[in-house]
Amino acid sequence: MRTGLALILISIVTACGPALAPSAAVSPGGTSARNASGPRTSAPPVTPPSPPGSNLPDFACADASGGKTGVANAITARAAEQDVYDRFVLQFDSIVPTFSVKRQAKPVFSLGASGQTVTLSGTAGVLVTVHSATGATTFTGPTDLIHPEFRVLKEARQTQDFEGYVSWGLGVSKPTCMRVFTLSDPARLVVDLQTPTS
Secondary structure, X not given: OHHHHHHHHHHHHHHHOOOOXXXXXXXXXXXXXXXXXXXXXXXXXXXXXXXXOOOOOXXXXXXXXXXXXXXXXXEEEEEEEOOOEEEEEEEEOOXXXXXXXXXXXXXXXXXXXXXXXXXXXXXXXXXXXXXXXXXXXXXXXXXXXXXXXXXXXXXXXXXXXXXXXXXXXXXXXXOOOEEEEEXXXXXXXXXXXXXXXX
16 A cells, blocks of 8 residues: 555656656766766856955055944954964944054054053054944953064054044054955954065
8 A cells, every 4th residue: 555655656746847868877887978868957157155365455555444334333353463464353243334544653642532642562553443433332352462473463452432433553563564454244344464575
């Protein structure tokens, strides 16, 4: 009874589906040969997603700006050392709001509206300023990242979080070219500082 029911179901499924011609025949020796009489189909090519780190802008010895109009909360900051650059990353909760990244001759930065200044490790600086942002209740982690072992980025310190402006000073070992870009999921502002080639 079960065998008969299974044969009936197979017959129904076979009758309802399209007739497919085999695209390959298998010989008894285990090698396959093409079936010249049947159609040969292949799946359309699928472009694999770009791996992280590809399609990045070139390094430039110039200031940078960008971002989106809107308000965001700063979540965290981190730094990393790579083979040909040191990286500083600011992460946000929704978007990367408008920003500017400016190089400066000395690693001396203003501490918000107080008029006081702070000198960071290094001989030159980069000021990262984000507009329409705050980290007052959302930021976690340290606000002073000291890395004397890095080749270029020696220190990153938050210098302002007041009235919609979040600023970070980067103390660098020497003036350097930068690569500045944003990423999503999560929203991040990335500043790569090119390391010397020698």
